[in-house]
Amino acid sequence: MxxxxxxxxxxxxxxxxxxxxxxxxxxxxxxxxxxxxxxxxxxxxxxxxxxxxxxxxxxxxxxxxxxxxxxxxxxxxxxxxxxxxxxxxxxxxxxxxxxxxxxxxxxxxxxxxxxxxxxxxxxxxxxxxxxxxxxxxxxxxxxxxxxxxxxxxxxxxxxxxxxxxxxxxxxxxxxxxxxxxxxxxxxxxxxxxxxxxxxxxxxxxxxxLENAAQVYQLEGRVRNRTGRAKQAGTGIYKCQDGEIYLLAGGIGDTQMWGNFAEWMEAEGVAGAALFASPDWNDKAAGAEEAFGRVFLPYAAGKTKAELYVLARQWRVPMAPMSMPPDLLDNAQLxxxxxxxxxxxxxxxxxxxxxxxxxxxxxxxxxxxxxxxxxxxxxxxxxxxxxxx
Incomplete structure (x- = not known):
């Protein structure tokens, strides 16, 4: 019917x-x-x-x-x-x-x-x-x-x-x-x-335009291009079969960054103790480079799908950067x-x-x-x- x-x-x-x-x-x-x-x-x-x-x-x-x-x-x-x-x-x-x-x-x-x-x-x-x-x-x-x-x-x-x-x-x-x-x-x-x-x-x-009009109305400021945020741990990172987008840096006072640090330590990633250190500052000079030295070797051994599953388990915001063939085979879609x-x-x-x-x-x-x-x-x- x-x-x-x-x-x-x-x-x-x-x-x-x-x-x-x-x-x-x-x-x-x-x-x-x-x-x-x-x-x-x-x-x-x-x-x-x-x-x-x-x-x-x-x-x-x-x-x-x-x-x-x-x-x-x-x-x-x-x-x-x-x-x-x-x-x-x-x-x-x-x-x-x-x-x-x-x-x-x-x-x-x-x-x-x-x-x-x-x-x-x-x-x-x-x-x-x-x-x-x-x-x-x-x-x-x-x-x-x-x-x-x-x-x-x-x-x-x-x-x-x-x-x-x-x-x-x-x-x-x-x-x-x-x-x-x-x-x-x-x-x-x-x-x-x-x-x-x-x-x-x-x-x-x-x-x-998100809050662009309100920023001008309330602050008299025009929003401009910023590229990706200048915090280590937020942005596009290479992995075994492509790239993923990670949103962990820039939110260092939240539970999500703590989850990320625990994930890296649980996986035994070399240098991961840095992320749990009270001295870690994701906005400091050299933080992006330091983050890359720890995370990129780990990501290079994982596929987009593997990182996505692990990130969900650890409650860390992450998404695979999908190409058209990926979307056609996407399990959710x-x-x-x-x-x-x-x-x-x-x-x-x-x-x-x-x-x-x-x-x-x-x-x-x-x-x-x-x-x-x-x-x-x-x-x-x-x-x-x-x-x-």
């Missing part, structure tokens, strides 16, 4: 390009009916590498396969009156329209769509919002990360800033957009009145069933992809269908449902 979907009955139109797609996916994966409105030639996401078999093609993009799964597709030419009429007709029966960086962004009249459907929620996702001095500017994840302030804190102070991998700024904005949109849909169901949701990717990134096979019927059949980012009991996440082929509805690519 097929489980009930949390958002069954919600109808969404998605006009996206290289961002906005995750917002639609969050709705689609919980059972909403999401129709991706593509221009002639297909969504720009279809041309985003990498490609299955390293062969570019509108149906071979791994990114499109992930972001467009569970969605239907319709191709509309907004240069024609027929295309705009079709969009208005679709909007009249929808709960939500997502307008991001669709190639025909400037031709879409949201006011007209809302006239056709007063209860319609329209969500705009743009680099800098619909108003303000930068509203007319374009931007990609890198430039938005910079103008959102995150690069001021990422990397080492004597080197170039480092951008977070995976276009996380764009994905963060899509998540904010999804939450706000769902709230507006609930309100529209109660009142019959839709509204405009205006999401700025730059402002979404600002929300991820395997237990949760996080990676699921792509649906059949496409060139990506059998390729494992990320599954549910959350667990719901009565209304689970479900992978119901593969991403639609260009010009064909998803219905032709239905596959066995995978739930989580």
């Amino acid at each position: 097929m489980a009930k979907s949390a958002l069954a009955g919600i109808r969404v139109l998605e006009l996206s390009g290289l961002y906005g797609a995750y917002c639609g996916k969050l709705f689609a994966d919980l059972g909403a009916s999401v129709t991706l409105v593509e221009p002639p030639g297909g969504s720009p996401m279809r041309r985003k590498p990498p490609f299955a078999g390293d062969v570019p093609g509108p149906d071979n993009s791994l990114a499109f396969a992930y972001f467009a799964a569970n969605k239907d597709s319709v191709v509309l030419d907004f240069a024609s009156e027929e295309g705009m009429t079709s969009l208005t007709r679709l909007a009249a029966d929808a709960h939500l329209v997502i307008l991001a960086d669709h190639p025909a962004f400037g031709r879409v009249d949201l006011d007209k769509l809302c006239e056709a459907n007063p209860a319609l929620v329209s969500t705009r996702i743009t680099p800098f919002g619909a108003s303000g001095p930068y509203a007319h500017m374009t931007g990609d994840d890198l430039t938005l990360m910079a103008m959102g302030g995150l690069l001021t804190m990422a990397g080492f102070p004597d080197a170039a800033p480092v951008v977070a991998y995976g276009e996380q700024g764009v994905l963060a904005a899509d998540q904010f957009a999804a939450v706000a949109s769902l709230t507006a849909i609930l309100h529209a169901e109660q009142t019959g009145q839709g509204e405009l949701i205006d999401v700025s990717i730059q402002e979404s990134i600002v929300m991820a 395997a237990y949760r069933g996080f990676f699921v096979p792509s649906p059949s019927g496409t060139p990506l059949a059998g390729v494992r992809m990320p599954g549910a980012p959350y667990k719901l009991g009565e209304t689970p996440w479900a992978l119901r269908s593969a991403a639609p082929r260009l010009g064909s509805p998803t219905a032709s690519n239905t596959a066995k449902e995978v739930t989580a």
Whole structure:
């Protein structure tokens, strides 16, 4: 028996390009009916590498396969009156329209769509919002990360800033957009009145700056890049098959450092008595070098997995630095069933992809269908449902 979907009955139109797609996916994966409105030639996401078999093609993009799964597709030419009429007709029966960086962004009249459907929620996702001095500017994840302030804190102070991998700024904005949109849909169901949701990717990134805004407000100080903390025992250390991240130094007054010292002594590590000495200072000059002389030879004889298990036993904060193959074989992710096979019927059949980012009991996440082929509805690519 097929489980009930949390958002069954919600109808969404998605006009996206290289961002906005995750917002639609969050709705689609919980059972909403999401129709991706593509221009002639297909969504720009279809041309985003990498490609299955390293062969570019509108149906071979791994990114499109992930972001467009569970969605239907319709191709509309907004240069024609027929295309705009079709969009208005679709909007009249929808709960939500997502307008991001669709190639025909400037031709879409949201006011007209809302006239056709007063209860319609329209969500705009743009680099800098619909108003303000930068509203007319374009931007990609890198430039938005910079103008959102995150690069001021990422990397080492004597080197170039480092951008977070995976276009996380764009994905963060899509998540904010999804939450706000769902709230507006609930309100529209109660009142019959839709509204405009205006999401700025730059402002979404600002929300991820930890306490940077508060530091300036309370102390008048701008947080800058610090690299890793200058305390021995905290940072990335090499081991037998890669690297681990250890968080022990810099917290010398806590139980965790005491646990670490006891661990090293119990293992009989040469020089470990230094860490239990009342004279030990993890911030002192030469402390990092002294720590390395003791810990690195020990770590060199252990794998990431072995160190992780031992650290858990001794209640010491430590994590393996995972590479992609490590994640595919990660025991915790395997237990949760996080990676699921792509649906059949496409060139990506059998390729494992990320599954549910959350667990719901009565209304689970479900992978119901593969991403639609260009010009064909998803219905032709239905596959066995995978739930989580």
